[in-house]
Amino acid sequence: xxxxxxxxxxxxxxxxxxxxxxxxxxxxxxxxxxxxxxxxxxxxxxxxxxxxxxxxxxxxxxxxxxxxxxxxxxxxxxxxxxxxxxxxxxxxxxxxxxxxxxxxxxxxxxxxxxxxxxxxxxxxxxxxxxxxxxxxxxxxxxxxxxxxxxxxxxxxxxxxxxxxxxxxxxxxxxxxxxxxxxxxxxxxxxxxxxxxxxxxxxxxxxxxxxxxxxxxxxxxxxxxxxxxxxxxxxxxxxxxxxxxxxxxxxxxxxxxxxxxxxxxxxxxxxxxxxxxxxxxxxxxxxxxxxxxxxxxxxxxxxxx
Numbered sequence: 388x389x390x391x392x393x394x395x396x397x398x399x400x401x402x403x404x405x406x407x408x409x410x411x412x413x414x415x416x417x418x419x420x421x422x423x424x425x426x427x428x429x430x431x432x433x434x435x436x437x438x439x440x441x442x443x444x445x446x447x448x449x450x451x452x453x454x455x456x457x458x459x460x461x462x463x464x465x466x467x468x469x470x471x472x473x474x475x476x477x478x479x480x481x482x483x484x485x486x487x488x489x490x491x492x493x494x495x496x497x498x499x500x501x502x503x504x505x506x507x508x509x510x511x512x513x514x515x516x517x518x519x520x521x522x523x524x525x526x527x528x529x530x531x532x533x534x535x536x537x538x539x540x541x542x543x544x545x546x547x548x549x550x551x552x553x554x555x556x557x558x559x560x561x562x563x564x565x566x567x568x569x570x571x572x573x574x575x576x577x578x579x580x581x582x583x584x585x586x587x588x589x590x591x592x593x594x595x596x597x598x599x600x601x602x603x604x605x606x607x608x609x610x611x612x613x614x615x616x617x618x619x620x621x622x623x624x625x626x627x628x629x630x631x632x633x634x635x636x637x638x639x640x641x642x643x644x645x646x647x648x649x650x651x652x653x654x655x656x657x658x659x660x661x662x663x664x665x666x667x668x669x670x671x672x673x674x675x676x677x678x679x680x681x682x683x684x685x686x687x688x689x690x691x
Contacts, residue, residue, distance in 0.1 A: 530574035532650040537567045541678040551622040558627030577652040586646040591626035637676040644669040666691040
């Protein structure tokens with residue numbers, strides 16, 4: 388009876404029959420390594436018969452190594468080099484932080500110093516330029532235009548009786564002529580602008596003819612200038628009574644030529660200019676019939 392086994396017992400023991408030669412189960416652990424990121428991501432199965440659920444420390448250590456490998460792989464791929472960044476106590480990569488040194492007051496002091504230096508440089512430039520202009524101005528002062536009155540040619544002269552615009556009877560004088568003068572600019576570094584107030588030809592303080600002078604003359608040059616003087620039917624009033632007329636209609640008309648010549652030289656543009664004035668006065672006598680050229684000698688005119 389004891390040797391007899393039931394069918395159920397045989398069935399239950401049949402699968403366990405291999406236990407007569409017991410073998411430990413084999414476990415396979417897959418861990419992503421550094422090479423797994425570059426190569427094939429298929430499972431590389433390595434047998435580790437020593438590892439079993441009875442060794443929890445081994446599994447835990449391997450999982451930590453695997454996570455650390457994944458963690459470091461991420462930062463290595465992002466940075467492009469191994470160990471390129473330092474890590475803090477939490478394992479995060481450290482970033483360089485630019486620390487500003489100094490306070491805001493120091494920046495204000497530096498800005499003030501720069502503005503002060505710029506002001507000093509500008510002031511120095513202005514002073515030096517002013518001194519330079521004064522030197523140039525002083526050196527150009529002696530160069531005065533030399534003016535000499537040469538002659539006066541009478542084109543037309545008439546002395547007759549008539550009346551002014553209001554109908555008052557008086558003697559009238561008509562005279563037209565050309566005044567010639569020589570101008571010399573001795574300046575070697577600048578030209579001059581020559582002008583004058585009206586060039587007046589007067590009889591007994593009454594202006595009987597007038598003209599104008601204005602032109603530009605280059606440096607170190609001579610020039611002969613002609614000024615046209617015109618006067619038509621100028622009433623002489625009481626001054627005309629002293630004018631004597633001969634039987635043939637000739638009259639000696641004493642006149643005086645007065646004018647002021649101004650010369651201006653732009654030495655350094657309009658910043659530095661040199662100016663000169665000269666008063667000229669020349670007496671002359673014109674015959675109403677014999678209108679010959681009146682020449683002036685060197686001492687015939689006064690130049691002030």
